[in-house]
Amino acid sequence: MKITEKSKDGLSVVYNITVEVAELNESLDAKIKEIAPTLNLKGFRKGKVPTAHVKRLYGKGIMGDLLNELVQKGIDQAVNDNNVRPASNPEVGNVDNVDAILDGKAALVFDVSMDILPEFEVVDVATLSITRPVTEATEEEVTKALEEIAANSKAYEAKTGKAKNGDAVICDFVGKIDGVEFQGGAANDAQVVLGSNTFIPGFEDALVGVKAEDETVINVTFPADYGVVELAGKAATFDIKVKEVKAPKESKIDDELAKTVGLETLDSLKDAVKADIERQFASLSRTKAKRSLLDALDASHSFELPPKMVEAEFDAIWQQVQADKAQGNVDPDDEGKSEDELKGEYKVIAERRVRLGLVLAEIGRVGEVQITDQELQGALFREASRYPGQERQVLEFFQKNPNMMAQLRAPLYEEKVVDYVLSKAKVDDVKVTREELEAEDEEPQADAKPAKAKKAAPKAKKEETSEEKPKKAAKAKDEAASEEKPKKAPAKKAAKAKE
Amino acid sequence: MTTDARHYDAILAPVITEKATMLTENNQVVFQVPLTATKPQIKEAVEALFKVKVKAVNTVRVEGKIKRFRGQIGKRSDFKKAIVTLNEGDTIDISTGL
Numbered sequence: 150m151k152i153t154e155k156s157k158d159g160l161s162v163v164y165n166i167t168v169e170v171a172e173l174n175e176s177l178d179a180k181i182k183e184i185a186p187t188l189n190l191k192g193f194r195k196g197k198v199p200t201a202h203v204k205r206l207y208g209k210g211i212m213g214d215l216l217n218e219l220v221q222k223g224i225d226q227a228v229n230d231n232n233v234r235p236a237s238n239p240e241v242g243n244v245d246n247v248d249a250i251l252d253g254k255a256a257l258v259f260d261v262s263m264d265i266l267p268e269f270e271v272v273d274v275a276t277l278s279i280t281r282p283v284t285e286a287t288e289e290e291v292t293k294a295l296e297e298i299a300a301n302s303k304a305y306e307a308k309t310g311k312a313k314n315g316d317a318v319i320c321d322f323v324g325k326i327d328g329v330e331f332q333g334g335a336a337n338d339a340q341v342v343l344g345s346n347t348f349i350p351g352f353e354d355a356l357v358g359v360k361a362e363d364e365t366v367i368n369v370t371f372p373a374d375y376g377v378v379e380l381a382g383k384a385a386t387f388d389i390k391v392k393e394v395k396a397p398k399e400s401k402i403d404d405e406l407a408k409t410v411g412l413e414t415l416d417s418l419k420d421a422v423k424a425d426i427e428r429q430f431a432s433l434s435r436t437k438a439k440r441s442l443l444d445a446l447d448a449s450h451s452f453e454l455p456p457k458m459v460e461a462e463f464d465a466i467w468q469q470v471q472a473d474k475a476q477g478n479v480d481p482d483d484e485g486k487s488e489d490e491l492k493g494e495y496k497v498i499a500e501r502r503v504r505l506g507l508v509l510a511e512i513g514r515v516g517e518v519q520i521t522d523q524e525l526q527g528a529l530f531r532e533a534s535r536y537p538g539q540e541r542q543v544l545e546f547f548q549k550n551p552n553m554m555a556q557l558r559a560p561l562y563e564e565k566v567v568d569y570v571l572s573k574a575k576v577d578d579v580k581v582t583r584e585e586l587e588a589e590d591e592e593p594q595a596d597a598k599p600a601k602a603k604k605a606a607p608k609a610k611k612e613e614t615s616e617e618k619p620k621k622a623a624k625a626k627d628e629a630a631s632e633e634k635p636k637k638a639p640a641k642k643a644a645k646a647k648e
Numbered sequence: 649m650t651t652d653a654r655h656y657d658a659i660l661a662p663v664i665t666e667k668a669t670m671l672t673e674n675n676q677v678v679f680q681v682p683l684t685a686t687k688p689q690i691k692e693a694v695e696a697l698f699k700v701k702v703k704a705v706n707t708v709r710v711e712g713k714i715k716r717f718r719g720q721i722g723k724r725s726d727f728k729k730a731i732v733t734l735n736e737g738d739t740i741d742i743s744t745g746l
Contacts, residue, residue, distance in 0.1 A: 192665035199669050205741070 150219075152227045160236070160264050160455045166223040168257040173212075173250070176219070177204070180211055212251045224261050236455035239263035264455035266507065278575040279445060281438035284430050294422045308396040311358050314344040318356050319393040326385045333377070334385070338392065349375070352387070363391040438576065439567050446508050447501055454503050463499035470495065513566040516573075520561050528557050651696045658685050658693035663729060671731065677740050681730045683709065690730045694740075701735035 150172065155165040181203050186196040188203060204211075224239045239261045249255035312318050318341045324334025343353045355367035367387050375381035470491070486494075512518075533543040547553050662668075663678040671678060681690055687705040694702050708731070712724030734740065 192663075192668075194666060197666055199666075202664075202669050 150223055150226060152223065152230060154231070155260060160267055160453055161262065161457075162231075162233070162265055163260050163262040164227040164231075165258070165260050166220075166227060168219055168223065170254065170256050173215075173219075173257060177208070177212055177215055180215055181207075184211075209251045216250065216257060219257060220259060223259070224263075227261060233265040236264040236266045236458050264457040266455060267452045269450065269452040269507075269511070278577060279438055279441045279571070280577050280579050281434055281441070281571075283434050283578045283580060285427070290426055291419055291423050294426060295419065298418075298422070307393055310394070311360055312343060312356060312391075312394040314357060315342075315397055317342045317395040317397070318359060318391060319395065320356075320359075321390045321392065323388045324385050325388070326380070326383050328386075331380065331385070334387070356389070356391075359389070359391045359394065361391055361394050363389075365389050365391075438571060442567060442570055442574070443505055447505055450504060450508050452504075454500055454507075458503045459496075459499050462503050463496055466495045466499055467492070509563060509566045512570060513562060516566070516569050518562070518565045518569050520558055520565060524561055525554070525558060528561055529554075532557060654689075655693040655696045657682070658689045659697065659730075660727075674733070675736065675738075676731055676733045679730045679732065681707070681728050683726060683728045685728060685730070687730075690732065694732050698740045700738035700740060702732055703735050704733040706731045706733075 151167040151169075153165045153167075155163040157163075178200065181200050185198055185200055185203050188198045189195045190198050193202075220241055224241075228235055228239075240263065242260045242262065244250075244257075244259045245255075250257050308316070319338055320341065321337045322335065322339065324331060326334075341348060341353060341356060343357055345353065347353075349369055349371055351369040352367070355365075355369065359365060367389060368384065369387065370384045371380045371382060373382040529544065529547055532547070533540040536543050547557065658681060660680045660682060663680055665678075668678040677694075679690070679694075685707075687707060690705050690707070691702045694700065694705075708729050710727050710729055712726045715722045715724060
């Protein structure tokens with residue numbers, strides 16, 4: 150097998166591979182010898198078919214298989230010998246006189262064209278400086294959160310006297326239309342909160358001013374758009390028997406409140422609330438830090454990108470943009486721009502995504518970041534639990550589709566790499582107020598345009614996973630590249646901001 | 649020698665078995681022929697159809713086996729095999745057919 154580099158243009162290379170006739174026939178004979186002992190033909194004892202006869206009968210078919218194998222082997226060898234890593238699925242072209250080759254009379258000559266991954270130096274992650282805004286939950290915020298909880302868990306206390314708005318009335322009622330009871334119109338010991346607008350209009354108003362033990366009849370009309378057609382627009386009477394009138398109790402922030410939400414003491418409630426708030430902050434500041442990290446990485450790397458990867462990425466984005474447009478959700482930023490302008494913008498994003506994907510993958514490779522099976526399993530179960538009742542099907546689906554597994558693995562891998570970098574890099578914690586933290590994070594949310602990013606991602610991922618075949622090393626790369634997608638929609642704004 | 653319809657009648661099929669393939673080493677090919685075919689007829693047919701020179705033809709009548717099926721006695725058909733020895737240098741590729 151002879152491999153020569155036919156042409157090289159940036160990251161696209163074309164290799165010319167030649168397999169001589171002798172080599173072809175040799176491998177064919179070897180192959181036939183391999184299968185002959187298992188053949189069972191009529192007229193021959195099992196496995197006793199002469200090689201020559203097998204060749205005459207099945208030579209072409211076997212040769213076809215053999216050619217596929219040799220092509221694959223040639224590609225592998227070209228990749229290995231030249232010490233490159235393919236970034237795209239290698240394309241085979243320029244194969245002539247297939248018939249002669251199949252007959253073992255002509256040498257197999259073909260061209261392989263592919264994009265290779267650029268060689269680049271990853272910056273020493275330790276030199277990166279990343280700002281991470283952090284903030285702590287203040288006493289005030291905890292109190293505020295506690296007050297919210299208190300307001301939500303309103304308690305009522307029995308009172309004497311007339312019911313007024315805001316009070317709860319415990320009563321039995323029987324609803325009648327034209328003197329006949331109708332279905333679903335009766336209840337015992339129902340709690341009606343006056344002014345809560347949970348009952349049909351007029352019902353609660355009519356109860357204002359009742360006292361415990363009162364019995365009254367009220368007239369209400371069902372609204373015309375009432376859910377039950379037979380009742381809609383009908384006038385009805387309700388016989389009401391008031392049992393109790395309750396006034397809302399001022400709920401205080403104390404151990405009682407803690408108990409209503411299932412905790413022992415107020416202190417533990419406070420801790421829980423604080424932890425919850427801090428968790429939110431932590432995830433916000435992590436998102437921030439990650440953005441800062443990606444910006445830093447993007448800024449510190451500039452190398453040529455494999456055109457095919459960029460193209461695939463761009464196509465995915467563009468397709469999504471078109472789909473959005475067809476549905477009428479045009480990005481406000483995109484309005485009034487010509488198609489060419491848009492394409493230019495999205496091209497920049499696609500390049501950034503690919504670049505960051507490559508960089509992250511490289512960092513992960515150098516840093517030997519790996520995903521354990523356990524982590525993958527964990528992610529799988531989380532995914533499955535999103536479809537209650539169909540967990541089993543979901544699990545099966547993932548087990549049967551390695552591509553889908555790769556999609557699961559991608560974000561995990563990315564997170565781990567980011568964690569790894571964050572642990573190595575110089576991270577400056579900047580104290581900010583809560584407002585600042587949230588304000589800054591408005592942006593990623595606003596431009597995350599989840600629909601755009603997420604939908605685009607799976608498609609692109611599939612493409613890339615199929616590209617993973619040529620080499621294992623390439624696998625991680627492609628994965629990471631695809632990982633970039635969900636998050637890198639934000640890149641759009643970031644990219645724009647940079648312009 | 650030109651081919652004729654009777655040439656096609658003189659040869660039924662090649663016999664492709666282990667034994668027959670082994671005979672190719674001696675420059676011999678094996679055909680199944682009608683029970684009525686004679687050596688000169690076979691020689692003429694092979695020479696006309698395959699454009700080769702035949703050195704000799706040996707024939708053998710193969711008796712059909714007696715087979716029992718559900719107690720009934722049956723008999724497979726008899727057939728005649730012709731082992732044709734070709735002149736040095738001539739070959740026939742049996743598997744490609746006519």
